[in-house]
Amino acid sequence: MNGSQFSHQGLQFEESLLFELDRPDSCGVDFDGHADLGLAEDSLGNLYRRAPIALPGLSEPEVVRHYTRLSQKNYSIDSGLYPLGSCTMKHNPRLNEKLARLEGLGDLHPLQPVATVQGVLALYDDIGRWLQEICGMPAVALSPAAGAHGELCGMMCIRAAIDEKEGEDSSRRRVLVPESAHGTNPSTATICGFTVDPIPADAGGRIDMMAFKDKLGDGSDVAGIMITNPNTCGLFETDIAKIAELIHASGGYVYCDGANLNAIMGRVRPGDLGIDCMHINLHKTFSTPHGGGGPGAGPVVLSAALAPYAPLPWVVKTGDDKFDLIEHEPGGPAKPFGRLKGFHGQTGMFIRALAYMMSHGRDGLRQASGDAVLNANYVLAKLKDVMSPAFPEYCKHEALFDDSFLAGTGVSTMDFAKAMIDEGFHPMTVYFPLVVHGAMLIEPTETESKFALDEFIGAMRVLVERARTGPAEKFHQAPRLAPRRRIDETEAARNLRLRWLPEEPTRDAAD
Amino acid sequence: MRYLPLTDGERMSMLADIGAAGIDDLFEDVPVAARFDGRFELTDHMGEMAVTEAFQGFAERNLSPARAPCFLGAGAYRHHVPASVDHLIQRGEFMTAYTPYQPEISQGTLQTLYEFQTQVALLTGMDVANASMYDGATACAEAVLMARRVTKRSGAILSGNLHPHYRDVALTTCRHLATVFDRADPAIPGPEAADNELADLAARIDDQTACVVVQNPDIFGRIRDLTDLAAACHASGALLVAVVTEVISLGALVSPGEMGADIVVAEGQSLGNGLSFGGPYLGLLATRSRFIRQMPGRLCGESHDVDGRRSYTLTLSAREQHIRREKATSNICTNSGLTALAFSIHLALLGEKGLRELALINHHRALTLAAKLDEIPGVEILTERYFNEFTVRLSQSAETVVDRLAENNILAGVPMSRLFPGNNDVEDLVLIAVTETVSERDIDRLATALGAQK
Numbered sequence: 001m002n003g004s005q006f007s008h009q010g011l012q013f014e015e016s017l018l019f020e021l022d023r024p025d026s027c028g029v030d031f032d033g034h035a036d037l038g039l040a041e042d043s044l045g046n047l048y049r050r051a052p053i054a055l056p057g058l059s060e061p062e063v064v065r066h067y068t069r070l071s072q073k074n075y076s077i078d079s080g081l082y083p084l085g086s087c088t089m090k091h092n093p094r095l096n097e098k099l100a101r102l103e104g105l106g107d108l109h110p111l112q113p114v115a116t117v118q119g120v121l122a123l124y125d126d127i128g129r130w131l132q133e134i135c136g137m138p139a140v141a142l143s144p145a146a147g148a149h150g151e152l153c154g155m156m157c158i159r160a161a162i163d164e165k166e167g168e169d170s171s172r173r174r175v176l177v178p179e180s181a182h183g184t185n186p187s188t189a190t191i192c193g194f195t196v197d198p199i200p201a202d203a204g205g206r207i208d209m210m211a212f213k214d215k216l217g218d219g220s221d222v223a224g225i226m227i228t229n230p231n232t233c234g235l236f237e238t239d240i241a242k243i244a245e246l247i248h249a250s251g252g253y254v255y256c257d258g259a260n261l262n263a264i265m266g267r268v269r270p271g272d273l274g275i276d277c278m279h280i281n282l283h284k285t286f287s288t289p290h291g292g293g294g295p296g297a298g299p300v301v302l303s304a305a306l307a308p309y310a311p312l313p314w315v316v317k318t319g320d321d322k323f324d325l326i327e328h329e330p331g332g333p334a335k336p337f338g339r340l341k342g343f344h345g346q347t348g349m350f351i352r353a354l355a356y357m358m359s360h361g362r363d364g365l366r367q368a369s370g371d372a373v374l375n376a377n378y379v380l381a382k383l384k385d386v387m388s389p390a391f392p393e394y395c396k397h398e399a400l401f402d403d404s405f406l407a408g409t410g411v412s413t414m415d416f417a418k419a420m421i422d423e424g425f426h427p428m429t430v431y432f433p434l435v436v437h438g439a440m441l442i443e444p445t446e447t448e449s450k451f452a453l454d455e456f457i458g459a460m461r462v463l464v465e466r467a468r469t470g471p472a473e474k475f476h477q478a479p480r481l482a483p484r485r486r487i488d489e490t491e492a493a494r495n496l497r498l499r500w501l502p503e504e505p506t507r508d509a510a511d
Numbered sequence: 512m513r514y515l516p517l518t519d520g521e522r523m524s525m526l527a528d529i530g531a532a533g534i535d536d537l538f539e540d541v542p543v544a545a546r547f548d549g550r551f552e553l554t555d556h557m558g559e560m561a562v563t564e565a566f567q568g569f570a571e572r573n574l575s576p577a578r579a580p581c582f583l584g585a586g587a588y589r590h591h592v593p594a595s596v597d598h599l600i601q602r603g604e605f606m607t608a609y610t611p612y613q614p615e616i617s618q619g620t621l622q623t624l625y626e627f628q629t630q631v632a633l634l635t636g637m638d639v640a641n642a643s644m645y646d647g648a649t650a651c652a653e654a655v656l657m658a659r660r661v662t663k664r665s666g667a668i669l670s671g672n673l674h675p676h677y678r679d680v681a682l683t684t685c686r687h688l689a690t691v692f693d694r695a696d697p698a699i700p701g702p703e704a705a706d707n708e709l710a711d712l713a714a715r716i717d718d719q720t721a722c723v724v725v726q727n728p729d730i731f732g733r734i735r736d737l738t739d740l741a742a743a744c745h746a747s748g749a750l751l752v753a754v755v756t757e758v759i760s761l762g763a764l765v766s767p768g769e770m771g772a773d774i775v776v777a778e779g780q781s782l783g784n785g786l787s788f789g790g791p792y793l794g795l796l797a798t799r800s801r802f803i804r805q806m807p808g809r810l811c812g813e814s815h816d817v818d819g820r821r822s823y824t825l826t827l828s829a830r831e832q833h834i835r836r837e838k839a840t841s842n843i844c845t846n847s848g849l850t851a852l853a854f855s856i857h858l859a860l861l862g863e864k865g866l867r868e869l870a871l872i873n874h875h876r877a878l879t880l881a882a883k884l885d886e887i888p889g890v891e892i893l894t895e896r897y898f899n900e901f902t903v904r905l906s907q908s909a910e911t912v913v914d915r916l917a918e919n920n921i922l923a924g925v926p927m928s929r930l931f932p933g934n935n936d937v938e939d940l941v942l943i944a945v946t947e948t949v950s951e952r953d954i955d956r957l958a959t960a961l962g963a964q965k
Contacts, residue, residue, distance in 0.1 A: 014820075018626050018859050027868075028860030029593060033947065035871030040763060043878060043896065047734050049765050054633050057862035064595050067623070067856060071604035074611075074619035078603030091514055092607050095559050100787070101597070104570030109583040110789030111925045112574065113917045119572030120788050133551045145645035145790065146845045152684075159687060186837035193687030196837045236540045267538060269547045287514075291849030292620035293610035293809065295645070295791035311683070328932045338683030342586060342648030342676040342778070343789025351566070356514075358565060361556035364512045370534040371517050374525060377537050381529040394529075394537045421616055426609075449516035450525060482615040484816040489614075492814035492826040496803065498639045499629040 012483055013069040019500045021066065022056030028063050054502070073483045074292070075426045081452050085398040085429035085441025086182070086232055088262045088284035093359065096287065096352035105351060110343040114325055120347065121323035124315040127354045131280060131301055134357075134365065135261075136269025139307035141300045141314070143345040147259060150279025150298025151188040151226075153311060153340055157277055157302060158224050158253045159192045160309040160337040165251075172251065176215055176225040178207050180233055180433040182257060185226045194223055201435045205233035205391045205400075212243060219250020228257040229273070230264065232433040233390065234376065234398040234441070244274025253277070253306065261285045262445070263373055263397035266366030276303040282346075286353035297349035312336045313344050371446035372397045375453060379444055382457045386464040390436045397445075403438025405464065410472030413438035416463060418486070421479035423459040512556055576786070579920040580953035582880075584900045584944025585730065585930060586647065586674050586756040587789065588781045590869075591948055596783050596856045600849055610809075610845065614824040615816070620848065621823035624811040627855040634761045634858075635775040636768020637797035641808035642825075643851040644794030644843065647778025651677045651724065651754055652684035653807045653841060654774045654796060658722035658750045659690065660805040661773075666719040670712055671695035672729035674756055675930045681724070691719065699936055700731050700902060701893045709735060713743035720747060722774070726754040727767065730930065731893065732900035732942065734764060741771025750774060758782055758795070759946075760898040762870030774798045782861075783853030793850040803827070807841035869947060873899035876954070877945040883958040884943075890961055893940070900944040902927070907964070909941040916960050923957060 008014055041048050058066070075082070082089035100106055108120055128140045141157075144150040155175075162172050175194040177185050179201060186196040199215055202208040207227070216222055225247050229237045237243070244254045256270055256278035262285045270278050282288045283296040290296075302310060313327040325344065329336065360368055373396050380389060380399035388405040403413045411419075417427035417440070429441040444453060467475065479485060517525075522534070531537055538546070557565075581589050600606060604619060611617030611624075624642045631640035644650040655667045667690055669678050682692060693715055698708040712723050723744055728734045737753060744751040753767035755777035767775045779793035780786075798806060804827070812826035861869060877899045884890050889906035905912055909926035916923040924944070927937035945954070 015622070017622070017629075019629065022862075024863065027862050027865040028595075029865045029869070031865075031868055031872060031947065033872055033876075035868050035875050037871060039878065040871050040874050043874070044734070044763060044898075045896070047736060047764050047896070049761070049763055051769070053762070053766075053863055053866070055630065055858065055861070055863040055866060057864055058859055060593075060595060060860060063856065063859045064599065066859070067599045067605075068602070070619040070622055071599075071602045072619065073617070073622075074604040074608045075613070075616040076604045077607035082609065084609055087609055089607075089609060092603075093514060095562060097601060097606075099563065099566045101785075102566060102570045103577050104573045104575040105566065106785050106787055107576055107589070108573055108788040109576055109581060109589065109786050109922065110587050111583055111585055111929060112576075112922055113914050115914065116574035116917050116922070117788065119569040122572065123569045130553060133553055136547070145649065146843075148842050148845070149645060149649075152842060156683070183839070184842050187839040187842035190837045190839075191684075191688065191842050236538075238540055238542060241542065241545060264541075266551070267547055268541055268545055272547065273545055289606045289849065290609045291847075292605055292608045292617075292623075292852065293642070293848035294845040295793075295847040295850055296845055297791070312679075327929070338686065339676060339679040340649075340683060341680060341790070342646045342674070342792070346790040347788035348785075348791050355562055355566065358554065358557055358562050359514070359559075360512060362551040362553040364515070364556040367512060367515060370537075371515055371522075373537045374517070374522060374529075374534055377529050377531070378525045393540065394531070396537075417613075418615070421613070426616065427613055447514055447516065450521045452516075479615050483618050484615045484820060484822045485818055487614045487816045487822045487824045488814045489824055489826065492812040492824050493829075496826070497813040498625075498803070498810055498826075499632050500625070 015066060015069045017500050018066065019056045021058055021062060024057050026057035026059050028058055028060040080425060081444060081448050081456050082426045083428045083442045083444055084426065085443040086259060088443060088445055090287055090445040091447035092287055092289045093356060096355045099355045100348045100351045118323055121315050121325060123350060123354065125317060125323060127350045130354065130357050131299055134265060135278065135301040136271030137301035138304050139302040139310060141302060141310040143311060143341045144279065144298040144300060145341055145346055146294060146296040147279055147281040147298045148184040148188060149340060150300045151184055152191060153300045154255045154277035154279055155188050155192040156337045157306040157309040158255060161253065161306055162223055164335065171221050172223045174221050175223050178227060180231055180435045181226060181228055182259065185257060189226065205235050206231065206237055207239060207243065209239055216246060216250060219252060222250060222252045224253035224255055226255045226257060228260060230260045230396040234395040234400050235391065236396055240273050248274065259284060260397060263369055265369040267369055276306050282349050282353040287356040288349045288352040295346060297346035308333055308335050309337050312339045368446045375444040375446060375448055378453055379442055379457060383460055386461055398441055398443035400436060401440045402436045406467055409467045411467040411475045413440055415475035415478065416467065419463055419475050419478040422481045423463065425456060425459060574917065574920065576922060579922050580949060580956055581922040582924045582943045582945060582957060583922050585925040585942050586778055587786055588757055588944060588946055589786055589948050590781050590946050592783055592785065592857060593860050596853050599856050600853050605852055606849060611825060614822065618823060621811050623852050623855055625813065625823050627851050628811060630855060630858050631795050631797050634758065635797040636766030637775055638800040639803055640795060640797035641806055642811050643846040644796055644808050645847060646790065646792040646794045647756055647776060648677045648680040650776040650794030650796045652681040654752045654776045655681050655685055655690065655722060655724065657774060657805050657807060658752060661750060661802050662721040662748060664719050664721040665689055666691045666693065666721055668693045668712055668715050668720060668723045669695065670725040671697040672708060672731060673724055673726045673754060674730050677754060697931060700733050700895065709740045713740055716743055716747045716749055718747065720749040722750040722752045724752040724754060726756065728757065728760055728898050728900060731902040732897040733894050734896050734898055737767065737770040737772065752776065757898065759870050759873055762866040763874055764898060779854045783857035784850050791847060791850055793847045793854055808843055809846045872947045873945065876949055877901065880945050880954045883954060884961065887958065887962045899946060900942060903941050903943055905939050905941060907939060909939055912964050913941060919960065921957060921960050
């Protein structure tokens, strides 16, 4: 079925697929210079691609209109508050975009002679220094490409440290992971050859210390713990220093998931808590764009104990404002566990994140985390009489609710979330963390104004009232005003269509 | 502070609503010993002009390829990106959106991913592609893990002519997952050297081989027909993983799919994305329909909404970490949405006609440069058949020559010693890439400069 069979509505356009707009002779690019087909056929011989690739042809105006129309079907931070808990959807400054595209920064080849890239190496050194200072940690590995990639880096460092100390056949292979952890944590531990042992949360939403001590035992088989702080319930893990002490005493290491650094930046240094490694999502705390799902960047700060195992490559200062790039096993005290990524790192993201940090400065970063926590607590305070906070105390950067306020209404957490769309808001994070029933996790971030928060709070209160008075049917049908109403995810998974095909049989929509 | 909307007055009134005296009260659960009340050894906030000046300072200490003829490749290529690409990806609706977990209000991102997956499948000659990965090297490592899941075997044979970064990322990523790697030595091309590399790889396959990983064009720029190697893999129940580090080559060369590859991974930077000193780039991963459920990474699929309108949504997420946790196919959480969008828009502008022409221009210019270099005494072209990149033997240390030319504002190529340190056989080799951004004049400058080297 062709999307264009449905008509446009107002300024909402039904946009066909690129492949349906194809006119084979069209092209959106003009070239300076020409290509000699005969020459290529001679030199490439049997390897010359003769069969059609079947890419569609469009002119430049058509391409610009296609993507402009598609963009208008997206919600974005630019258009509204994006309350996704654990995602830190803050404003993305445009200055960062401009700087990432400067001639001499955005266009450097990664394998230019080191003498010709001293400026960008200085920039690597600088962002490393900012991250180390903010976290109170002595070293940093910049290359991981995303948060989960940073987790892999941190856990690989832990594995390398253990294997060096105890040998590759060490029995220290158990990793403790709180049940409220992001799914990437257990998945990463598995890739590093560890087994995952979950620790339950206590009634207050933090790590249950009794259960932790019980799981730790004598600790001789425990490689470490993966702890998120503040945790995914939006609470500071008050026992973290004690936990770190016990883990260290038993010979293990502490990995911290830094996804929620935005709450404590400038107020708590992870290094002071006994953490050995922590990844930092530059696309959360330091405002680089989420881009509809990446690319991100996940540098990892390291303790002195883990610093020698940091992966290749890294930048060293060799003299007064002179830098070198270490790309191969250097010998000496460094024992890199390997390489995680092609070339050196997400340079474009380092530029944006450093521009953000320098814009805020040390004073602004502390104010930013303060405002992030203030905004979350304001939302919590203004909604706690009608919704059901999961925990009674102040939250950090995100406010967590359970679904008990919806009991008896016939409205589920998902229904409530979808109804937010009709009120002009992106839904909050739902059903996560798993430790709270029907969880709704709201993280407004510090870049929302009081006006925007009041509008959001007002909309939420209206929805709660509507859920109470009914009918629930209205919620089951939401969203009604979005570019699409509920989409059949079961159909997508059962009748897999992952690409456009030219001779797709016509389907009945009701099928 | 320009990014913080709250005024002091608003802060006070909000704190009053919360019932707290100050922001510090909201941190009352943080143990006193854990609090940091000192001052960082960092600068205070700055306006746009001061920040810009600082970054211009960084930029001025680099040699921009915009100011010097650039012949660098080895997995990252300088191509012209049409102005509309960078404009469109900076639309806030694309750039500042989250992962499309709420499909009703993310159809823009989802439809572009669906189009992207289709384009990648067409380019590589495969049935399906995922919604992208971090970069080519990480996609390659994921392909090895995927081949292990498909075949339930543990062996992986890596061509010695695979980009060393790809090799190292695969070795690192798989090191705790009981993967048995068989690494071939690099096979340096040359007029006298017979090309036995693919036959040698085929001879290494046994009943524990999950996959053979081979790059085309390889790290020396050489292009080959992988058909026989694919057949050898299939005869033993192994998969052929084909690696492409220059996607523009797919506009001129028979696709890996046509040659029988089972998984194709590629670096997509060449389309839509600037060099950006190595990242962020774009990993591509494509495969046959029958292996879909063992694919890593996000997938976008077609469906319908309750009104029967064609719609798109992320699908098969039951493979992924947020559902499967420790049993997931990969720990990967994200894709490279915005660089994938740039790729897709650039390819939409090019279309069939444009991509083919662009590829041929690249190839043609490489032939032109090679012909010029071939006339220089002491310079020997080693790669016989290539796309837009070839290996040259000089009469002295390639690194010395490249450094010397850089002082004269010519980025002459990648000395192979940078990729294969400690290998004496590559000391005098330089890898030279030529794209549409290299002019006739640039070609003459490089030829003249190399000719003047003693």
